[in-house]
Amino acid sequence: MTSDPYELASKAADHIRRETQVDTIDLALVLGSGWRDAEDLLGDAIVQLTADSVPGFSTSGVAGHGGTLTVRRLADGRHALILGARTHLYEGRGVDPVAHGVRTAAKLGASVLILTNGCGSTVTDWTPGTAVLIKDHLNLTAVSPIRGANFVDLTDAYSPRLRELAKSIDPNLPEGVYAQFPGPHYETPAEVQMARLLGADLVGMSTALETIAAREAGLEVLGISLVTNQAAGFSAAPLSHTEVLQAGADASARLAKLLSDIVNGMKES
Ligand code: 8IG
Numbered sequence: 120m121t122s123d124p125y126e127l128a129s130k131a132a133d134h135i136r137r138e139t140q141v142d143t144i145d146l147a148l149v150l151g152s153g154w155r156d157a158e159d160l161l162g163d164a165i166v167q168l169t170a171d172s173v174p175g176f177s178t179s180g181v182a183g184h185g186g187t188l189t190v191r192r193l194a195d196g197r198h199a200l201i202l203g204a205r206t207h208l209y210e211g212r213g214v215d216p217v218a219h220g221v222r223t224a225a226k227l228g229a230s231v232l233i234l235t236n237g238c239g240s241t242v243t244d245w246t247p248g249t250a251v252l253i254k255d256h257l258n259l260t261a262v263s264p265i266r267g268a269n270f271v272d273l274t275d276a277y278s279p280r281l282r283e284l285a286k287s288i289d290p291n292l293p294e295g296v297y298a299q300f301p302g303p304h305y306e307t308p309a310e311v312q313m314a315r316l317l318g319a320d321l322v323g324m325s326t327a328l329e330t331i332a333a334r335e336a337g338l339e340v341l342g343i344s345l346v347t348n349q350a351a352g353f354s355a356a357p358l359s360h361t362e363v364l365q366a367g368a369d370a371s372a373r374l375a376k377l378l379s380d381i382v383n384g385m386k387e388s
Contacts, residue, residue: 124215124266128222130174135200135227139166139190145197145231146382147224147338149205151325152237153345153367157375158201161382162193170204175219178204188220195386200224207324208260209303218264218332225336231281231385232338234330235378237367238323239305239350239358241315242295246346247366250292250377252285253277253342256327257298257319264332271335281341281385288380295320297344299327308352315350322350341381345370 136142150157170176170186178186187203202224206216224232234253245251254277265271286292298319300306306314306322314322321344333340347366348358356362 124218125222127175128219128226131176131219131223132226134173135168135188135190135223138168141165141190141198143198143228144190144200144224145229146233146385147200147202147221147227147229147231148233148378149202149220149235149329151205151235151345152363153347153370154235154374154378155203156371157378158189158203160375160379161199161201162191165190165192175216175223176204177206177216193382195383197386199382200227200229205325207303208262208301208328209324214262214264214328217328221329221332221338222336225333225338230339232333232340233378233381234326234340234342236323236326236344237347237363238297238321238344239311239348240321240346241311241350241353242320243349243353245293245295245320247348248370249346250370250374251321251344251346252282252292252294253297253321253326253344254282254294255296256330257296257314257317258327258331259298259314260301260328262328264328265335269335271331273331273334276330276334276340277342278339281339284384285341285343285381288384289377295344297321297323297326297342299323299325305358306351311350311352321346343378345374
């Protein structure tokens with residue numbers, strides 16, 4: 120076992136190359152809550168691997184979070200790595216497993232990373248089922264996925280080019296600032312008020328750390344959130360994971376189409 124997370128990502132990439140006979144991929148997607156159904160629209164699977172079989176990956180214990188890595192051939196011949204297994208900081212294994220999928224995608228040659236998630240909203244107009252482009256983030260986890268003194272620039276971390284592309288496909292897509300909390304508990308209403316005051320439109324537990332790791336690795340990032348619930352205090356009802364899964368299920372066909380249109384739109388730009 121190697122303890123260097125960058126080396127471990129190289130090992131994972133080598134393993135995926137061996138299993139798929141695909142040498143380089145063009146883009147990678149992380150499919151979060153509500154986004155899983157997009158997979159099949161994204162082209163034919165070449166090989167689907169269970170996360171446990173690939174160095175550094177593991178199956179998540181969270182309902183609604185899958186556990187597979189799939190290389191797919193898109194209609195135009197490009198290759199995409201679909202990361203159906205996301206590791207969250209709240210799983211308690213530190214930042215390395217959180218960044219591992221992103222780093223593996225970079226080692227496989229990806230230039231673009233699409234990050235999707237389910238999250239809470241502090242914008243009352245953005246009811247469950249709303250897809251939102253992430254334009255910036257607040258990392259409220261107090262940690263970084265980067266090892267060592269690497270001062271990565273996060274200006275325009277969420278690619279203006281890819282956001283424009285997404286908006287050309289769906290002009291109604293709003294843009295917002297995503298705040299990542301450590302979780303796994305949801306926020307208190309007071310914490311949501313704090314985040315709102317700091318400029319957060321969305322609250323979640325995953326994407327900011329992945330974006331930082333991706334920018335370190337030189338990937339261009341597109342982040343899209345599915346609002347699955349009003350953030351705590353914005354709705355009369357208490358938050359439930361069942362509600363989150365239901366909002367995802369209800370929106371999934373629409374999200375799948377959006378994502379595949381964006382991916383297909385990329386080849387022309
Ligand atoms: I789905 O309301 C989902 N993930 N932090 N807050 C945080 N994460 C979330 C939420 C939420 N909903």
